Amino acid sequence: MQPSAGPALPHTRSRGVHWLTTAVALGAVVAAVALVEPADASPTAAAKPAAPPVHVPPPDPHAVTYPLTCAPGDAVDVISQAAVDMDGDGRPETVVVVRCHSDTGTPPSGVYVLASPKSGTGAPHIAQMLVDPREDRQISGFHVAGHAVKATVLGFSSDTTPRCCPDLRRDYTWEWRQGRYVAIPGPAPNSV
Known part of the structure; x- marks a missing residue:
C-alpha cells in the first residue's frame, strides 16, 4: 500500500496510551479464559490418575x-x-x-x-x-x-x-x- 499524500490524520496516529489500553484488555481476556472451567470439571478430577484396566481372565x-x-x-x-x-x-x-x-x-x-x-x-x-x-x-x-x-x-x-x-x-x-x-x-x- 502506498502512503497517502498529505498530512497525517489525527485518528491514525498510535500513542502509548492506545497500546497500553490494548495490552491491559488483552491480559484481562486471557486471565478470564484461564479461570473459566467446563461445567463438568472438578478440581480433583484432573488430579486423579486414570483407573488401570481390569484384568478379566479368559473363560475356562x-x-x-x-x-x-x-x-x-x-x-x-x-x-x-x-x-x-x-x-x-x-x-x-x-x-x-x-x-x-x-x-x-x-x-x-x-x-x-x-x-x-x-x-x-x-x-x-x-x-x-x-x-x-x-x-x-x-x-x-x-x-x-x-x-x-x-x-x-x-x-x-x-x-x-x-x-x-x-x-x-x-x-x-x-x-x-x-x-x-x-x-x-x-x-x-x-x-x-
Missing part, C-alpha cells in the same frame, strides 16, 4: 457344557484353545476346539466361542458355534492371528469315505463383524 473351556452327543461316560476333550478379544469389549473370549473322547478313531469336532458373563461372576457360556460337530468335520491348523481365528476344516466327500481319512479340506477365517462372528472361507475345497 472346562467349565462349559458342550452340545455334543457323546457315548455315556465319555468325557469331552479340549483339543485346542486360544484366548482373544474378538469383539473389542476389553474382555477376552476363549475359542475352543472340542470333541468327544475316544480311545480309537477321530470323532467329529466342534469349534465354539466362549464368553464370560457380563456381570463377571458365574460360569462361562457358548457365545457362538463356529463349526457344528453334527456336520462330521475335523479341525487342524487351529490358531489365532490378531483378532481372527483360523483353521483348516476337514470333511468327507461321501458316507463311504473312511472316518480316519478325510478327503476334503478348506481353510476358514472367522472375524467379528457387525455384532457376530463371520466365517470367511478360503479358496474352493479341493481333494487332499
Whole structure:
C-alpha cells in the first residue's frame, strides 16, 4: 500500500496510551479464559490418575457344557484353545476346539466361542458355534492371528469315505463383524 499524500490524520496516529489500553484488555481476556472451567470439571478430577484396566481372565473351556452327543461316560476333550478379544469389549473370549473322547478313531469336532458373563461372576457360556460337530468335520491348523481365528476344516466327500481319512479340506477365517462372528472361507475345497 502506498502512503497517502498529505498530512497525517489525527485518528491514525498510535500513542502509548492506545497500546497500553490494548495490552491491559488483552491480559484481562486471557486471565478470564484461564479461570473459566467446563461445567463438568472438578478440581480433583484432573488430579486423579486414570483407573488401570481390569484384568478379566479368559473363560475356562472346562467349565462349559458342550452340545455334543457323546457315548455315556465319555468325557469331552479340549483339543485346542486360544484366548482373544474378538469383539473389542476389553474382555477376552476363549475359542475352543472340542470333541468327544475316544480311545480309537477321530470323532467329529466342534469349534465354539466362549464368553464370560457380563456381570463377571458365574460360569462361562457358548457365545457362538463356529463349526457344528453334527456336520462330521475335523479341525487342524487351529490358531489365532490378531483378532481372527483360523483353521483348516476337514470333511468327507461321501458316507463311504473312511472316518480316519478325510478327503476334503478348506481353510476358514472367522472375524467379528457387525455384532457376530463371520466365517470367511478360503479358496474352493479341493481333494487332499
